Amino acid sequence: MGATQETMHHVGTLDMFMKQIGRIVELNGEQIAVFRDSSDRIYAVENKNPHPKGGPLAEGIVSGHYLYDPLYDWKIDLTTGLVQAPDTGQVKVYEVKVEDGGVWIGA
Structure with a gap:
C-alpha cells in the first residue's frame, strides 16, 4: 500500500x-x-548504514540507482534498499514523488 497524500511530506524542490x-x-x-x-530521479533511504558498525549514508556517492557507502564501500540498491553481494543487509526505503518541481517523501 502506497503513501496517501496526507502522509507525503514536502522536503524541498528538485x-x-x-x-x-x-x-x-x-x-x-x-x-x-x-x-x-x-x-534526475530522486531516492530516499534511512541515513543509517546497515553495516554492524553503522554510520551515515548521506555522504555516499550515487552511480545509476546504486549508492556506494562512504565507510565500508558497500553497494546498496536505492530502489530496494538491499546491500549487494558479497555483503548483506538492507536499509529502509521511502516512497518519493516529484511533482511540479517539488520533492515529496512518504513517512
Whole structure:
C-alpha cells in the first residue's frame, strides 16, 4: 500500500538536491538520506548504514540507482534498499514523488 497524500511530506524542490550527492532531511524525528541521480530521479533511504558498525549514508556517492557507502564501500540498491553481494543487509526505503518541481517523501 502506497503513501496517501496526507502522509507525503514536502522536503524541498528538485534543484535543492545536487546530482549524485546525498542530502539529509528530517521527518518525524528520523534522518533520511535523499539522493538525485544523473537522470534526475530522486531516492530516499534511512541515513543509517546497515553495516554492524553503522554510520551515515548521506555522504555516499550515487552511480545509476546504486549508492556506494562512504565507510565500508558497500553497494546498496536505492530502489530496494538491499546491500549487494558479497555483503548483506538492507536499509529502509521511502516512497518519493516529484511533482511540479517539488520533492515529496512518504513517512
